[in-house]
Amino acid sequence: MTRSAMTRTALHKPYVTPYAEETLDLPLAFEWAAGEPRLTYRDALPQDWMFGALWVRCGTARDGKILWPMVHTLRQRRCMLKRLCRVCGQSATDPGTGRIWWVMPSALPGDAATWPTVNPPTCKxxxxxxxxxCPYLRRGAPAVYTVGDYSPIGVLADLYGEDDDGRVVETRHQIAIGLDEFHLLHRALATQLIVSLHDIQRAPNPANRG
Incomplete structure (x- = not known):
């Protein structure tokens, strides 16, 4: 067994990691809304939109082959909105301090008052x-923080348009779009919510203790 396989076997099944069986068909189309084209699904439902953007549809079975390098769109968004741990899906808020635990893939600048991220929190x-x-964190020099609060500021998304034959085609892949960039949100298929961390404090890295 390779080192990578051993690492993956040792992992719990992280809450934000998707499974192959959760991948759904995305019947994308364009419609006219407020005088301009807007990306939609041919069988769109109101819950397909949030923050002005159309979101990737995902199943929720959590069964079958795990897609380790990927992120489950709906569970990532739920973690961000409800302050849940990316590993277990439970609260990441410290009950003693009320602060939220966060692991970043590398140390933030020492003077950072706020910081954008798509990585959900991790409970203590x-x-x-x-x-x-986590293979992703093991490759770098991760740092542990607590934050006092955070707020949604954007989405990570693919942009779509129509070709000369009227087919919906991807024009840009995985770009950050601010929640006030309405001209882009109308053509976006969101995959992850971006938040801005506030009141950031460095915390000891518990993995470094002997």
């Missing part, structure tokens, strides 16, 4: 597991 109980077994 799963900090060591995330730091020692």
């Amino acid at each position: 109980a799963h900090l060591v597991e995330a730091l020692t077994t």
Whole structure:
């Protein structure tokens, strides 16, 4: 067994990691809304939109082959909106301090008052597991923080348009779009919510303790 396979076997099934069986067909189309074309689904439902953008549809079975390098769109968004741990899906807020635990892939600048991220928080109980077994974090020099609060500021998304034959085609892949960039949100298929962290404080890295 390779080192990579051993690492993946040791991992819990992270809450934000998708499964192959959760991938759904995306019947994309364009419609006219407020005098301009807007990306939609041919069978669109009101819950397909949030923050002015259309979102990737995902199943929620959590069964079958795990797609380790990827992120489940709806569970990532739920973690961000409800302050849930990316590993276990439970609260990432410290009950003693009210602050939220966060692991970043690398240290933030020392003078950073705010910081944008698509990485959901990690609860205190799963900090060591995330730091020692997550292949993404193991490749770098991760840092642990607590934050006082955070707020949505944008989405990570693919942009779409129509070709000369009227087919919906991707024009840009995985770009950051601010929630006030309405001209882009109308053509976006959102995959992850971007938030801005506030009141950031460095915390000891529990994985470094002997």
